Amino acid sequence: MSTGYIDDVAILTWGGTTEETCITLSKAMEKAQRWASTHASIFAPDKFQLTHFTRSLTRIDRTRPIQTEWGEIKPETTCKYLGLTMDTKLRWKEHIEAVRQKAMKTVNALSCLGGSAWGIGLLDLRRIYEGTALPQMMYACSIWYNANTRGGTYTQKTLDILQGIQARAARVICGAYRATSHAALNVEAYLLPIEQQIWRHNADAITRLLSSQAMTDMSGIQKDSPQPTSTRKRIGHIDSWQKIYNDMKNRRSHGFDEQEPIPPFMTTPWREGPATHIEATAEKARNRHDIENDSGRCLSIYTDGSGIDGETGAAAVCPLIQETRAVHMGATTVSTVYAAELQGISLALQIAEQYVERGGKRRDIAVYTDNQAAIWSITKAEGRSGAYILEEIARQVQRLQDKGRPVTVRWIPAHVGIPGNEAADIAAKEATGWRADGRRQPPAEAPPKLFPLKSTLRRWCKTQAERTWADSWRANTKGRATHRLTPRPTKKVLQLYQGLSKRESALLVQMRTEKIGLNDFLFNRRVPEVISPRCACGERRQTAAHILLRCGIYKDLRDQVFGNLSGRHNLRAVLNKPQLATKAIEFIEQTQILRQVGIRDA
Numbered sequence: 069m070s071t072g073y074i075d076d077v078a079i080l081t082w083g084g085t086t087e088e089t090c091i092t093l094s095k096a097m098e099k100a101q102r103w104a105s106t107h108a109s110i111f112a113p114d115k116f117q118l119t120h121f122t123r124s125l126t127r128i129d130r131t132r133p134i135q136t137e138w139g140e141i142k143p144e145t146t147c148k149y150l151g152l153t154m155d156t157k158l159r160w161k162e163h164i165e166a167v168r169q170k171a172m173k174t175v176n177a178l179s180c181l182g183g184s185a186w187g188i189g190l191l192d193l194r195r196i197y198e199g200t201a202l203p204q205m206m207y208a209c210s211i212w213y214n215a216n217t218r219g220g221t222y223t224q225k226t227l228d229i230l231q232g233i234q235a236r237a238a239r240v241i242c243g244a245y246r247a248t249s250h251a252a253l254n255v256e257a258y259l260l261p262i263e264q265q266i267w268r269h270n271a272d273a274i275t276r277l278l279s280s281q282a283m284t285d286m287s288g289i290q291k292d293s294p295q296p297t298s299t300r301k302r303i304g305h306i307d308s309w310q311k312i313y314n315d316m317k318n319r320r321s322h323g324f325d326e327q328e329p330i331p332p333f334m335t336t337p338w339r340e341g342p343a344t345h346i347e348a349t350a351e352k353a354r355n356r357h358d359i360e361n362d363s364g365r366c367l368s369i370y371t372d373g374s375g376i377d378g379e380t381g382a383a384a385v386c387p388l389i390q391e392t393r394a395v396h397m398g399a400t401t402v403s404t405v406y407a408a409e410l411q412g413i414s415l416a417l418q419i420a421e422q423y424v425e426r427g428g429k430r431r432d433i434a435v436y437t438d439n440q441a442a443i444w445s446i447t448k449a450e451g452r453s454g455a456y457i458l459e460e461i462a463r464q465v466q467r468l469q470d471k472g473r474p475v476t477v478r479w480i481p482a483h484v485g486i487p488g489n490e491a492a493d494i495a496a497k498e499a500t501g502w503r504a505d506g507r508r509q510p511p512a513e514a515p516p517k518l519f520p521l522k523s524t525l526r527r528w529c530k531t532q533a534e535r536t537w538a539d540s541w542r543a544n545t546k547g548r549a550t551h552r553l554t555p556r557p558t559k560k561v562l563q564l565y566q567g568l569s570k571r572e573s574a575l576l577v578q579m580r581t582e583k584i585g586l587n588d589f590l591f592n593r594r595v596p597e598v599i600s601p602r603c604a605c606g607e608r609r610q611t612a613a614h615i616l617l618r619c620g621i622y623k624d625l626r627d628q629v630f631g632n633l634s635g636r637h638n639l640r641a642v643l644n645k646p647q648l649a650t651k652a653i654e655f656i657e658q659t660q661i662l663r664q665v666g667i668r669d670a
Contacts, residue, residue, distance in 0.1 A: 078149050086120055086129040093118075097136045113138035117147040123157045130156060152208050160212035164226050167205055168233065174201040175237045182570045184243030190565045190573040193241040194257050201237055202265070205230050209266050210273040210309065230262045243574025247593060248583040251540075252547030255557050256577050261540065264533040270312045271529035277309070279330040279522050289313050291325050319532060328519035330451045334459040342435075342465045342475040344443050350481035357436065357480055366432035366476075367423055369416040370488035373408025373439065374496035375400055381499030381512065382408040384415035385492040389428075391419055392491070394499035396511035401528065402520045409439040410457040411515060412496065413446070413477065417464035424473055433468060433475045436489065438482035446477055453523040460517070549582040553643055564649050572653045575662075579612040579652060580643050585662045586610045613639050615661060616652055622659050629655040 079100075081092040104111055118141045122128040133142045146155045146162050153163035178197060182188050231250065238253035239246065254261050260268065277283045287309050306314075317324050335341070347353035361368050369386045380403045383394035393415040397403035413435055420433045437443065449458045465475050480489055494504075499512040538556050541547075554561055565573045578584035587610035591601040603610035605621050615622065617639060630651050635641030642648045656662065 076150060086132040089120070090132055090134045093134050094136060097134070101137050111138070113141075116141050118143045119145070119147040119154065119156060121154070121156060121158055152211065160226075163212050164229060167207070168229050171201045171204045171233045172236075174204060175233060175240065178237060179240045182240070182243075184574040185571040187570045189568060189570055190241055190243075190257070190577075191562060194259070194562075197237050197241060197259075201233065205233060205262075206265060206269045210270045210312065213266055213270060213308065227263060230266075234259060234262050242577040243570060244577050244581060245583045245589075247589075248577075248581050249544075249547035249550070251544045252550040252581050253577075254537075255541060255547070255550055255554050256561065256580065258557065258559050258562055260533060261537055264537045264540075267536070268529055268533040271316055271532070272526060274309065274312050274316060275327070275522055275525050275529065278325075278327045278525075281329060316529075320528060324520075324525075326520055327525060328453070328456050328521055330453070330455045330522060331459075332451045334449045334451070334455060335462045339449075339462065339466075340469070341446060341449065341462065342477050344447050344477045346440055346443060346479040350484065353478070353480055354484055354486070357478070357486065360434055360478075365430065366434040367420060367428065367430045368434045368436065368488065369419055370480075370486075370492040371409070371412030371416045371435060371437045372482075372489070372492035372496040373397070373405050373410070373412050373442075374493065374500070375405045375408070376497050376500055376502050377508075379500035379502075379511065380405060380408045381496045381502075382411035382415060382515075383492050383495035383499055384412050384419055385488055385495055386416075386419050386423075387488045387491070388430075389419075389423060391422075392495050393419060394495045394512045395515045396499050396501075396513065398514065398518060401524055402518070404453075404521060404523055406439065406441055406523075407454045407457060407521055408496065409437060409442040410445065410454050410461065412492070413437060413442060414457055414461050414464065414515075417461065417468065417475070420468060420473070420475070421464065424468065424471055431473060433473055435475065435477045436480040437477065438480055438489065440479050443477055443479055453521050456517055456519055547581070550580055553580055553640055564644070564646055566646070568650075568653070572650075575653050575656060576643070576649055579616070579656065582612055584612055586612065586615065612656075615656065615659065616642055622655075625658060626655060629658065 077100075079093060079096050081089050081096070083089045083092065100111070103109070113136075116138070118134060120128065120130045120132070120143050122130060131143060133140050146153055148154070153160075153166050155162045175197075178193060178201070181196070182193055187193075235250040235253065238244070238250065238257050238259055239248065241257050241259075242248075242253055244253055244256075251261070253259075274289070277287050277289065288307055289309055291313075345356070347356055360366055367386065367388060369384055371382070371384045373380065373382045375381075378400050380397040380400060381394060382397055383392065385392045395411060395415065397408045397411060416435045417433075420435075423430075445452065445454065445458060446461060449462050452458075468475050480486065482489065482493070498509075501508045501511040503509055534557065541551065541557055542555070544551075564576060568576065575584075583589055587598055587603065588601040589611075590598040601609045603614055603619055603621075605619050607620070608614045608618065610619075616626075617637060630636040630648075633648060633651065635645060635648055636651075642652050
């Protein structure tokens with residue numbers, strides 16, 4: 069088997085002995101040379117790599133070279149292909165080491181962009197990390213994650229290496245002390261922990277494979293693979309992708325195998341789709357609608373997709389012939405509003421086809437939707453989530469065009485008083501079983517084809533990873549100061565750092581984690597100059613909570629800075645509300661209490 073990508077070609081063969089595989093490789097190289105001589109191509113022998121993949125220490129000869137027209141090619145213990153470093157035993161230790169070196173260079177460069185008191189802000193550093201170092205660590209993780217063959221998914225050492233890299237990056241991003249809990253920094257910067265990152269990336273990889281039957285077959289995923297039982301503990305080797313698939317299926321059994329098929333293309337490149345129009349403003353769109361509607365030349369059909377109470381529905385309304393069609397697209401875990409909008413357009417074309425069959429006189433078909441994304445998807449019908457609906461729309465448009473009925477899809481603003489549009493909105497909501505009076509009714513029938521979308525499965529993967537993170541954070545014994553403020557990881561925590569300088573955001577992180585240059589923390593860290601954890605006022609230990617809420621030395625300053633703001637006497641409110649948090653930063657800086665130790669770099 070051979071694969072090629074740009075200028076990298078890999079030839080893979082397997083057999084019972086090294087002699088057998090080397091003979092096969094030699095023949096393949098001869099064939100490659102004949103091809104090169106007839107296609108004006110030149111190979112680079114100095115870049116050739118040969119590796120024998122086996123975990124046998126004695127049975128297989130791992131030193132056997134192959135003979136080619138370019139000379140002898142000796143085997144190496146590792147080879148690199150498309151950025152993946154593969155070792156002889158496929159334990160991936162060399163790849164993880166290469167990842168560590170590359171990611172650490174990136175994190176070190178990140179530290180040059182900002183310390184705890186200078187540089188670019190927390191949110192920008194976080195964005196850079198997620199766009200550079202994190203992809204470097206997660207690259208091809210669905211391949212190397214199964215490094216531990218003794219039952220686990222990956223060795224703890226691998227996990228520790230990657231967690232250490234993220235911890236270092238999180239300290240740089242937050243401007244925190246080394247003593248700050250890794251788990252707390254993940255929550256403060258809203259960085260999904262490495263273990264959950266790996267699971268989510270692996271789940272996304274399987275989701276992509278499942279969307280194509282050809283790729284599923286090539287990957288070797290068996291949808292009905294045997295599971296261990298009490299009488300059969302071992303079932304032989306299980307491929308890494310198969311393990312990911314089994315884990316996902318155990319977590320989500322309903323509808324997992326019925327994911328939508330997504331072909332690369334749904335129509336021929338020369339296909340002429342419907343005309344589409346998106347006006348620059350809502351006013352222009354409404355004026356154009358009024359002109360077209362008053363002309364009497366076209367059949368106007370209004371569509372809408374709606375999500376309400378966890379359900380999605382689609383509808384199409386044609387006021388001229390007083391016809392409405394609606395379908396229930398299932399729960400939001402199956403479909404999206406975008407898919408419902410596409411289904412609404414398909415329903416509109418069904419109405420148009422029926423109108424033509426009945427001998428309708430109006431030649432032009434005008435379909436109105438308030439979703440611009442749906443219009444763009446129809447314009448360029450490529451493989452994407454909702455492809456099975458786009459494919460049906462393409463067939464419907466072609467049938468109408470073959471009968472001399474041109475189709476135009478126009479954008480129209482929602483909720484601007486156009487009767488047909490408002491009627492479609494209500495019909496789409498009622499298709500879910502919703503009623504304006506609050507009394508739910510049975511939903512409309514489902515369309516003939518309804519698949520769980522790839523996008524909803526990816527959203528489920530994200531939710532599962534975040535749920536696992538929340539459970540781990542709840543059970544963690546470290547970072548409890550942060551846990552009291554943020555009991556469940558949430559992206560809303562990033563709002564606290566909006567508009568803050570790096571020094572200000574670092575100070576806020578240190579207050580929230582209680583790892584700050586005050587006596588209590590410094591004494592526990594055995595800083596020589598600090599001989600007591602108590603505050604200068606003599607009342608309590610000198611902590612962020614004590615200084616912010618109770619210390620008598622700064623009572624007047626506290627009243628001056630916080631004034632009569634609601635929640636100023638509650639630590640959780642002070643450090644969780646953006647307005648109060650900003651005041652807390654201002655207050656701590658004006659006390660100059662950190663001057664003797666400074667805000668140290670991570």
